[in-house]
Amino acid sequence: MMTKVFRSPARHGYAVEVSPFVPSRVACAAAQYYGIAGCGTLLVLDQTETGICLVTSWQWGDGLFDVAWSEANEHVLVAGGGDGSLQLWDTANHSAPLREAREHRQEVYSVDWSQTRGENLIVSGSWDHTAKVWDPSLSSSLTTLRGHEGVIYSTVWSPHIPGCFASASGDGTLRVWDVKSAACRLAVPAHRAEVLSCDWCKYDQNLLATGSVDCSACVWDLRNVRQPVNQLLGHTYAIRRLKFSPFSKTLLASCSYDFSVRFWDFSRNQPLLDTVEHHSEFVCGLDFNLHIPNQVVDCSWDETVKIYTPGCLSAGPHGTGL
Structure with a gap:
């Protein structure tokens, strides 16, 4: 497995996202001192034939915990900070954020940009x-949604349904929200521990996955949430983030505080396809490249961003995008 590595000394990676417009471009939200204290850095990176180079970076007065690219402008991204702020950055403007908002009273741990046509929302x-x-x-803000009884760690727009997003919380629930009515449409008691991540299947509007402190990932069908479609077991510490593949309905990846990234096919009796152990600290950020089938980007508290294609995806049925 060939891996390209970018090192960011004294910056611990929390989130990565591949540009929806530029196949080689990646953003990484990072923090000093493991996000407990100190500043944040937003990195924009480009993948080359031989490695990864820095395009631009910005400093922020507090740790940065998540980042999302605009779905409408290839130069614009939004980040969430430990000071309760959201910042809008522009790669064509190297000095300061275009805009910032400070309505949240505590850390912003998740940001996401809507993907459905006809709306442009964060x-x-x-x-x-x-x-x-x-x-x-x-x-x-256009609306504030209340209902969770714990920290919200993850908010993700539905790629299928306008004005609909999911959230995962320290209260153990997965919730689905309707923005127009500003209401929670569904609350799923997904885990008996904190839920740190959720994601929507790109091919089925009813399928969502959750990752938890209980070391498990669960796949849910919103039409019947009494029990998960599958429970994915193998991680030995909390699952920090998970992502569905943009190329395969039943493939997803998860990264964990056990320093590993795991790849799963939840349609199989033995769903674990591969375990990648190439970090020496918590793996916090994870994304699939939308443009390059089966290419994965991750980031870790070990001060690295890595781009690679795992062995399980470079051959076989998943390798063809089926």
């Missing part, structure tokens, strides 16, 4: 137990 999730929806001006 959702944020915070340790203050609220999710907020914004337009890209970040002037003031």
Whole structure:
């Protein structure tokens, strides 16, 4: 497995996302001192034939915990910070954020940009137990959604249903929200421990996955949430983030505080396809490249961003995108 590595000394990676426009471009949200204290850095990186180079970077006064690219402008991204702020950055403007918003009362741990046509919205999730929806001006939030009884770690727009997003919380639940009515449509008691991540299947509007402190990932069908479609066991510490593949309905990846990234096919009796152990600290950020089938990007508290294609995806049925 060939791996390209970018080192960011004294910056511990929390999130990575591949550009929806530029196949080689990756953003990474990072923090000093493991996010406990110190500043944050937003890195924009480009993949080359031989490695990864820095395009630009910005410093922020507090740790940065998540990043999302605009789905409408290839130069623009949004990040969430430990000071409760959202910042809008522009790769064509190297000095300061275009805009910032400070409505959350605690850390913003999740940001996501809507993917369905006909809307252009940002959702944020915070340790203050609220999710907020914004337009890209970040002037003031359009709506604040309350219902979680714990920290919100993950907020993800549905790629299928306009005005719909999911959230995962320290209260153990997965929730599905309707922005127009500002209401929670479904609350799933997904785990008996904190839920740190959720994601939507790109091929089925009813399928979501959750990753938890209980070391398991669960795949849920929203039409019947009494029990998961599959429970994915193998990690030995909390699952920090998980992502569905953009190329295969039943493939997903998870990264963990056990220093590993695992790849799963939840349609199989033995769903674990591969375990990649190439970090020496918590793996916090994970994404699939939308443009290059089966290419994966991750980042870790070990101060590295890595780009690679895992062995299980470079051959066989998943390798063809089927």
